Amino acid sequence: MKKLVTLTVNGLEQEVVVAPHHTLLDVLRREFKLFSVREGCGIGMCGACTVLLDGKPVSSCLLLAALAAEHEIVTVESLAEGSRLHPIQQAFVDHTAFQCSYCTPGFILTTKVLLEENPAPTADEVKAYLAGNLCRCGSYVKILDAVLDAAQRLQIEPQPSSAG
Ligand code: FES
Ligand code: FES
Numbered sequence: 001m002k003k004l005v006t007l008t009v010n011g012l013e014q015e016v017v018v019a020p021h022h023t024l025l026d027v028l029r030r031e032f033k034l035f036s037v038r039e040g041c042g043i044g045m046c047g048a049c050t051v052l053l054d055g056k057p058v059s060s061c062l063l064l065a066a067l068a069a070e071h072e073i074v075t076v077e078s079l080a081e082g083s084r085l086h087p088i089q090q091a092f093v094d095h096t097a098f099q100c101s102y103c104t105p106g107f108i109l110t111t112k113v114l115l116e117e118n119p120a121p122t123a124d125e126v127k128a129y130l131a132g133n134l135c136r137c138g139s140y141v142k143i144l145d146a147v148l149d150a151a152q153r154l155q156i157e158p159q160p161s162s163a164g
Contacts, residue, residue, distance in 0.1 A: 003066065007073060008072050009034070009075065010073070014031070020066065023061055024061075024073070037051055037060055037075055038102055040102070042061050045132075046103075047106040048102060048133075052109055052113065053071050053073055054071050055074075055116075057109055057110045059132075076109055086108075088111050088150040091149045091153060095142050095149060098142075103137075111150060114130070115150065115151050119151060121148075127144065
């Protein structure tokens, strides 16, 4: 049976009607029109659907929307300030760390949490943390360059944490 739930997405509360089987991925795209949240595998293996839930990266394809009520949900749409990209986004652009960019929002959100937890990671630490995010275009070398560069930028220009 469908029910009304309140989801807090990018700082805004919105009531939506969801069925028990609707995933957060479905609802963010259909009801919130947040198309950065993308379906790749649909089974928690690729990271394309990554969002932050209470500041931690989760696969929104695996989370039922009704269970996300009472939690803070963040998507990549909230990172830029007007036309000014978040330093991680800017580093991805400057390093051309994508080809089709389907995977990019997931990589950027996971990177955001990595750099909050570990502001100066080694290359191996970056690879290990981002292991759940796949890039079918194979842009991994440039993504690694962008993440390491973003770490340096954030040390110069710290940003608010993803937990809001
Ligand atoms: S679509 Fe969710 S992890 Fe692949
Ligand atoms: S840039 Fe195409 S999947 Fe990563």
